[in-house]
Amino acid sequence: xxxxxxxxxxxxxxxxxxxxxxxxxxxxxxxxxxxxxxxxxxxxxxxxxxxxxxxxxxxxxxxxxxxxxxxxxxxxxxxxxxxxxxxxxxxxxxxxxxxxxxxxxxxxxxxxxxxxxxxxxxxxxxxxxxxxxxxxxxxxxxxxxxxxxxxxxxxxxxxxxxxxxxxxxxxxxxxxxxxxxxxxxxxxxxxxxxxxxxxxxxxxxxxxxxxxxxxxxxxxxxxxxxxxxxxxxxxxxxxxxxxxxxxxxxxxxxxxxxxxxxxxxxxxxxxxxxxxxxxxxxxxxxxxxxxxxxxxxxxxxxxxxxxxxxxxxxxxxxxxxxxxxxxxxxxxxxxxxxxxxxxxxxxxxxxxxxxxxxxx
Amino acid sequence: xxxxxxxxxxxxxxxxxxxxxxxxxxxxxxxxxxxxxxxxxxxxxxxxxxxxxxxxxxxxxxxxxxxxxxxxxxxxxxxxxxxxxxxxxxxxxxxxxxxxxxxxxxxxxxxxxxxxxxxxxxxxxxxxxxxxxxxxxxxxxxxxxxxxxxxxxxxxxxxxxxxxxxxxxxxxxxxxxxxxxxxxxxxxxxxxxxxxxxxxxxxxxxxxxxxxxxxxxxxxxxxxxxxxxxxxxxxxxxxxxxxxxxxxxxxxxxxxxxxxxxxxxxxxxxxxxxxxxxxxxxxxxxxxxxxxxxxxxxxxxxxxxx
Ligand SMILES: Nc1ncnc2c1ncn2[C@@H]1O[C@H](COP(=O)(O)OP(=O)(O)O)[C@@H](O)[C@H]1O
Ligand SMILES: [Mg+2]
Numbered sequence: 001x002x003x004x005x006x007x008x009x010x011x012x013x014x015x016x017x018x019x020x021x022x023x024x025x026x027x028x029x030x031x032x033x034x035x036x037x038x039x040x041x042x043x044x045x046x047x048x049x050x051x052x053x054x055x056x057x058x059x060x061x062x063x064x065x066x067x068x069x070x071x072x073x074x075x076x077x078x079x080x081x082x083x084x085x086x087x088x089x090x091x092x093x094x095x096x097x098x099x100x101x102x103x104x105x106x107x108x109x110x111x112x113x114x115x116x117x118x119x120x121x122x123x124x125x126x127x128x129x130x131x132x133x134x135x136x137x138x139x140x141x142x143x144x145x146x147x148x149x150x151x152x153x154x155x156x157x158x159x160x161x162x163x164x165x166x167x168x169x170x171x172x173x174x175x176x177x178x179x180x181x182x183x184x185x186x187x188x189x190x191x192x193x194x195x196x197x198x199x200x201x202x203x204x205x206x207x208x209x210x211x212x213x214x215x216x217x218x219x220x221x222x223x224x225x226x227x228x229x230x231x232x233x234x235x236x237x238x239x240x241x242x243x244x245x246x247x248x249x250x251x252x253x254x255x256x257x258x259x260x261x262x263x264x265x266x267x268x269x270x271x272x273x274x275x276x277x278x279x280x281x282x283x284x285x286x287x288x289x290x291x292x293x294x295x296x297x298x299x300x301x302x303x304x305x306x307x308x309x310x311x312x313x314x315x316x317x318x319x320x321x322x323x324x325x326x327x328x329x330x331x332x333x334x335x336x337x338x339x340x341x342x343x344x345x346x347x348x349x350x351x352x353x354x355x356x357x358x359x360x
Numbered sequence: 361x362x363x364x365x366x367x368x369x370x371x372x373x374x375x376x377x378x379x380x381x382x383x384x385x386x387x388x389x390x391x392x393x394x395x396x397x398x399x400x401x402x403x404x405x406x407x408x409x410x411x412x413x414x415x416x417x418x419x420x421x422x423x424x425x426x427x428x429x430x431x432x433x434x435x436x437x438x439x440x441x442x443x444x445x446x447x448x449x450x451x452x453x454x455x456x457x458x459x460x461x462x463x464x465x466x467x468x469x470x471x472x473x474x475x476x477x478x479x480x481x482x483x484x485x486x487x488x489x490x491x492x493x494x495x496x497x498x499x500x501x502x503x504x505x506x507x508x509x510x511x512x513x514x515x516x517x518x519x520x521x522x523x524x525x526x527x528x529x530x531x532x533x534x535x536x537x538x539x540x541x542x543x544x545x546x547x548x549x550x551x552x553x554x555x556x557x558x559x560x561x562x563x564x565x566x567x568x569x570x571x572x573x574x575x576x577x578x579x580x581x582x583x584x585x586x587x588x589x590x591x592x593x594x595x596x597x598x599x600x601x602x603x604x605x606x607x608x609x610x611x612x613x614x615x616x617x618x619x620x621x622x623x624x625x626x627x628x629x630x631x632x633x634x635x636x637x638x639x640x641x642x643x644x645x646x647x648x649x650x651x652x653x654x655x656x657x658x659x660x661x662x663x664x665x666x
Contacts, residue, residue: 073560073564103575
């Protein structure tokens with residue numbers, strides 16, 4: 001059982017670099033929290049501070065109500081899976097998994113039972129006598145998971161555990177990790193730079209950039225109501241389309257204007273900025289109907305992609321990248337129109353990058 | 361059309377390689393073979409022309425003389441022996457075994473202390489990020505850019521002031537000063553190239569810093585430890601200059617000093633000299649054989665990957 005709290009935590013490395021600045025974060029017991037952000041944004045540093053592998057320069061870290069700042073890693077009830085797996089090269093798979101239990105003096109019969117259990121769950125029981133060097137990448141990954149699992153820790157940390165696997169294995173391991181979380185009574189903190197992974201796994205996502213938190217929320221919150229331009233463009237693949245333009249009130253309705261394009265905006269947006277950016281996710285367009293707001297352009301490229309097709313559409317000097325069903329017939333160079341779903345539009349202040357959506 | 365494979369150039373290449381290997385072997389092993397062979401010959405046979413690679417009448421007289429005298433005192437060659445007949449035994453024969461014991465004590469102590477001092481120092485430098493870490497390593501290495509010959513006199517004065525002349529302790533201390541920097545350097549670069557995550561994983565798994573060292577890094581470092589230990593042993597075993605300065609009597613003289621002393625007798629018995637040489641070669645060769653499988657991997661320790 002562990003609730004993890006960061007209170008204004010700052011981490012400065014010996015070389016003076018500030019990796020994390022003024023971090024405030026409250027992670028609930030048994031939550032699955034994902035730290036998401038580009039490389040170098042301070043995710044690993046944050047995770048390592050929870051593990052006790054990096055000292056905290058300022059602020060406090062609490063497990064439940066206990067301040068952990070000065071508790072060394074080996075006295076914390078924390079297990080961790082590393083991107084590099086970090087298996088002990090000189091130990092068999094069995095001993096790799098058992099090591100944490102041996103260090104904690106778990107009696108031999110129980111140790112054996114727990115290792116066997118974990119190995120069975122991860123389907124690596126037949127590999128127990130091997131050395132790490134004799135395993136495939138996927139198998140090593142499982143051993144690394146097993147080593148953390150057997151500990152039955154109250155805090156389970158993972159630092160990009162899947163990023164060295166090939167794509168198909170990565171997808172199946174996501175399911176396995178969710179499963180693991182359901183079975184264990186641990187708080188999971190998971191680091192990744194892969195937005196799809198974060199959206200699949202997380203109860204809550206923390207989006208980070210340059211050592212600061214950009215947004216905390218459920219995957220839906222983050223994806224559908226991004227707090228700023230950075231979060232909006234970091235999530236989604238292909239990325240969200242961003243159109244620069246201005247706000248105007250036309251007949252009492254707030255509208256987005258760019259050249260000849262006028263998009264009436266729903267009431268959920270504030271109109272207190274002049275220069276704005278309209279965000280439109282590739283999948284958020286439908287057939288043009290008279291009720292909905294519309295957007296018109298010229299098809300530049302059409303790329304079939306299996307189930308769907310992607311269109312590059314030139315609109316008012318910008319190129320939008322849109323996903324439409326395969327049966328929409330298009331020809332390059334021809335005009336095309338789409339209907340927009342008001343509730344799926346995003347609007348940002350161009351200078352600050354902040355979302356202009358009113359707080360719900 | 362089938363193009364015939366150019367057999368001749370390949371054969372030529374093989375032959376050239378074989379010949380080169382043979383030459384290299386002869387160059388490396390020739391002196392050792394002669395040392396061994398001549399130690400079993402009489403003085404008369406040793407100077408015969410052409411030399412006999414295989415002794416005509418092998419004799420163990422030289423070795424008997426060394427071992428028979430036991431740990432007794434130096435004894436002049438028996439009256440009436442004729443140096444040229446091969447029966448001549450130098451006066452220092454009796455000192456050889458005590459010298460060997462001295463050498464052994466010094467070399468083993470230096471080796472053990474090297475590991476005891478070198479491992480924690482190297483671990484700290486290689487794996488713990490502390491202020492002045494790079495500087496520490498440079499400072500340690502800087503002591504080795506000064507040639508030994510420049511250190512002889514200052515070291516001699518220090519040892520004399522400490523009242524430690526003619527003691528094994530003086531040699532042990534001096535040899536540590538020579539070997540430890542190198543050991544720290546080799547081990548530190550070994551620890552440094554071990555993945556950091558290994559250290560992190562072990563700490564999360566419940567190891568204190570010390571336990572990470574004993575349970576994870578030391579087992580992995582075995583080849584590097586062997587390489588470093590062997591180096592310390594050989595450096596101490598072979599060292600001549602400092603031993604010559606610091607030691608004065610059989611109580612502390614090491615093997616190189618006593619062997620060198622053989623040539624300062626009125627008459628030099630080359631066969632006896634070579635027998636002593638054989639004895640000096642035995643311990644390093646034994647060590648090399650015992651640790652053979654680690655030596656090669658220790659020399660390529662940089663290639664270890666987690
Ligand atoms: N040991 C270190 N010493 C100095 N700077 C570091 C160290 N580790 C990380 N950093 C810096 O701190 C920042 C955050 O790093 P990190 O937490 O590893 O990012 P992420 O895991 O999100 O990619 C980066 O700018 C990185 O260069
Ligand atoms: Mg990282």
